[in-house]
Amino acid sequence: MAARTGTACAVQLEAVTRTYGEVTALKEVSWAFPRGGFTAVMGPSGSGKSTFLHCASGLDRPTSGTVRIGGVDLGALREAKRTRLRRERIGFVFQAFNLIPTMSVADNITLPLRLAGREADPARLAGIVRRVGLSDRAAHRPSELSGGQQQRAAIARALITEPEVVFADEPTGALDPRTAREVLRLLREAVDAAGQTVVLVTHDPVAASWADSVVFLSGGRIVDELASPTAAEVSRRWESL
Numbered sequence: 001m002a003a004r005t006g007t008a009c010a011v012q013l014e015a016v017t018r019t020y021g022e023v024t025a026l027k028e029v030s031w032a033f034p035r036g037g038f039t040a041v042m043g044p045s046g047s048g049k050s051t052f053l054h055c056a057s058g059l060d061r062p063t064s065g066t067v068r069i070g071g072v073d074l075g076a077l078r079e080a081k082r083t084r085l086r087r088e089r090i091g092f093v094f095q096a097f098n099l100i101p102t103m104s105v106a107d108n109i110t111l112p113l114r115l116a117g118r119e120a121d122p123a124r125l126a127g128i129v130r131r132v133g134l135s136d137r138a139a140h141r142p143s144e145l146s147g148g149q150q151q152r153a154a155i156a157r158a159l160i161t162e163p164e165v166v167f168a169d170e171p172t173g174a175l176d177p178r179t180a181r182e183v184l185r186l187l188r189e190a191v192d193a194a195g196q197t198v199v200l201v202t203h204d205p206v207a208a209s210w211a212d213s214v215v216f217l218s219g220g221r222i223v224d225e226l227a228s229p230t231a232a233e234v235s236r237r238w239e240s241l
């Protein structure tokens with residue numbers, strides 16, 4: 001697949017390869033995620049989706065190739081600066097929510113601000129808690145929330161720093177279809193209302209259909225792209241991988 005290039009990119013990968021010993025999980029992958037776009041990444045098990053997301057978000061370093069976030073070459077940054085860039089400019093949402101059980105929902109949500117040494121402005125917290133529909137749950141512990149509510153708290157935590165890019169790894173994998181829709185709507189709103197960039201790894205064609213486009217990975221390479229996806233067309237392409 002040819003890569004899109006240009007300055008309107010939130011995240012750009014150039015010839016990114018990641019090997020683990022004998023295994024090549026990503027092979028010379030080049031791709032650019034447009035700023036303010038919602039992109040789904042799909043592929044069979046073992047195709048390299050998690051490796052792709054980890055390299056694209058700076059959680060992992062490629063074996064070779066370049067990753068840029070907002071034009072900044074992550075490979076040129078020392079670990080402390082990469083961590084700072086991740087904290088300030090990137091939000092993460094994971095399938096397992098990853099909330100801290102001993103903290104209230106509100107404290108979980110504001111944790112990225114505290115880690116970045118920033119004030120947790122009460123008005124901003126109240127706004128984001130309202131946006132994800134958890135105003136009456138903010139003082140509770142995560143274990144007192146349903147799975148869907150926990151994932152909405154995790155989305156609030158990802159959005160509290162107003163990051164340029166949100167990386168979501170199977171965020172609806174543990175949720176029923178209706179609850180999954182609420183989570184996808186929040187990610188869609190982050191793009192449409194706030195102009196943020198979302199990269200969503202998913203196995204679910206319905207979840208992928210919320211994106212502006214879908215990229216398909218197979219054997220560590222990007223092998224297909226589908227713009228304006230419908231769930232039926234995503235399923236068809238998926239089956240032909």
Ligand SMILES: Nc1ncnc2c1ncn2[C@@H]1O[C@H](COP(=O)(O)OP(=O)(O)OP(=O)(O)O)[C@@H](O)[C@H]1O
Nearest residue numbers: 020023024025043044045046047048049050051052
């Ligand atoms: N830490 C690691 N050490 C060794 N091999 C790894 C490691 N992480 C991933 N791999 C291998 O790299 C390849 C791609 O793995 P990856 O987890 O990126 O795939 P995936 O598409 O996310 O799979 P799944 O959908 O099952 O989560 C696989 O062959 C996997 O076994």
